[in-house]
Amino acid sequence: MAIGVFDSGVGGLTVHHRLVERFPDADFIYLADQANAPYGGRPGEEIVELTKAGCVRLFDQGCDLVVLACNTASAIALRRLQQTWLPGYRRETGRKVNVLGIIVPTIEAATGMPWEHEAERRGDKVEKLDILGVFATAGTVSSRVYEIEIDKRRQDVAVFSEPCPDLVPLIEGGAGPVELAKAVEAHVATLSKRIGRTPDRAILGCTHYEIIADIFRAALPPGTPLIHQPQSTADALARYLERHPDYVAGASGKRRFLTTGQPGPQNGLVQTFWGGPLSFEAA
Template structure:
């Protein structure tokens, strides 16, 4: 079954491009439309009702563009709003959640760390997932300020290293052997994180698994694109420079109020 309509992705900002990259690498023939709601970032500090409303607004933008499937490339939006999105819209949704399962199942020290936003860590969906792993010590840490620095183009600011050390050092002291990144912005910080944590601590993010699940749902229910190179268009309601720089200035970034 062939379906050349685009895959739609949205995030509270630029971080979900880490998910987009995995999808694009796995399915280069697919057309994609990415929506960065940077004006309202971070979602992690907002109440659930607001996160749901913003997620619906983003979904409707992408549906108006003819998207055949929506990837909620934001942990906070997934854990707070995906149930409401699936009940309201007749299109498949792919969510992104912190990858607790592979970390907990493979941890030798039975201690894992999770770095995420407040909105994700306090969500009902996240806490239900945590309850399954009673025999694993889960060290949770809210990444206060990290998304804001990434969104403002200050990934290499000294403050970023200071914040990361303050968040990761207690996890190291607790003897974690897996670090789960529970925000789609955080994979961009992996090079910095690797300089802080011991070499034996494995870092897990959800990007590759989300891409595989998207491919599976397309193949089973929606249809994959035909055998040609796909296009990629990016929209933001904030400054285009940060998004363009994360994409190495290789793609069109359109500023649009939404």
Template sequence: MTAKGPIGIFDSGIGGLTVFRSIVEKLPAYDYLYLGDNGRAPYGNRSFNTIHQYTWECVQWMFAQGCPLIILACNTASAKALRTIQQNDLPTTHPDKRVLGVIRPTAEVIGDYTKTRHIGVLGTNGTVQSGSYLLEIEHFFPDLKVHQQACPLWVPLIESGDYKNEGADYFVKQYLDELMAQSNDIDTILLACTHYPLLQGKIKAHLPSHIKVVGQGDIVAQSLADYLHRHPEMEQRLAQDRSRQFFTTMDNTAEFDKHASEFFGSIIKSTFTDVRQC
């Protein structure tokens, strides 16, 4: 009988912990392994090939730790690496394992939040330039008008912890103004980066009160629950001892733990790993 393993949660940094927190709240019984590739973050401005290489190295490392199912809790990796991994890499190397992303689950429901049928999407350069949200949302809600805005300085501000400072408000307002200048009809804004929920308070402060700000954590958690219900053969391969493991490619694990604990909502103790050795 095949040994059961944890669900893997991957992000280029610590933003994926906001999704991980929602998943644990929704599905607390399972074992989880989180990997943040902080040593090479941020991914947002890197090329398709580099993001695929980094993501695939991390995925293979997580497979080696026993994860039969991995969630790419990173919009940039989901936009630039997921399709290649699913269509090219897995069938030839790990046909019995699965890797899922965060873009499709979000695209499947985002149209339910808007009345004007105009939505804004805030993301990294990589996510915006990939056009993934435009394609996925068009598939599920062809009547929606999607307005995108890249926010290249937000992830560095969040990863450094400077997002709490008053100076961060300037950059929050700058990108929101650029987004809202695209249309007066926007009534829903999607935070298409798992880092951005930590800026949600500042974001809402610079927007009219009628505009909804939608994060991805609860959406992805519900999608995972639905996936496991539809795929009992995968659900049976998952350990359920409520174990939580945290790994980072940043050699300063104390720095990672300090910031990551804020994202996850409880104290984190991580272990350094070099995924390139896998």
């Protein structure tokens, strides 16, 4: 089998890259739904259907395990698919397939707590709040998944989210550093104004944003810690595979890159991040 990695576009390559580093012998198939990107402004039901279709494509390609390297899909579609669609799909196909997301490992990294942990509500006064900024798509922000799930685990962490609907189209379109820096600086300024100061830490809550992490670092105060989703996702997948040895990730080191959009070479911004030429096949 291979491990599938799914995103609406090229942002999931940041997760894919780290997974390949962590599991160099495993087989990976990456699918970018560029024909329908970005997902952030789409209705919830549409995001669920598009995500399901992407998973089916990867299952059809031989993947038994799919990682949703997309915050919007993870926030809006993942639980629905796991609870209402996957059980029937498994029965119909006789295959033990599964779909994992990236929000759970990100929240574990942000809180330092396992997903199963929930804080006791004792009414103790919080002496010092840790202000956590989340930069994400409009869909992820509207789900309030980070606010809700982090509050369950850490009462001393206050989450403020900033929707950045312009960033994914800019990154997918290969925008230059000046244009990207202007957009990121505006979002950091907007969030900081709403909080009353800059955040203590930040989550880049869209995998596309990892491609321009250096621009976020420059826009935030020096030394502001960034919580990196690719690393936390790789760590979580390693733990998952240890607990489920029946999922075999392949051993040939095969890599395939598929797109529902225009096949061929990706833009210069993506290739600079990737470290060389990168071409997608038609899905």
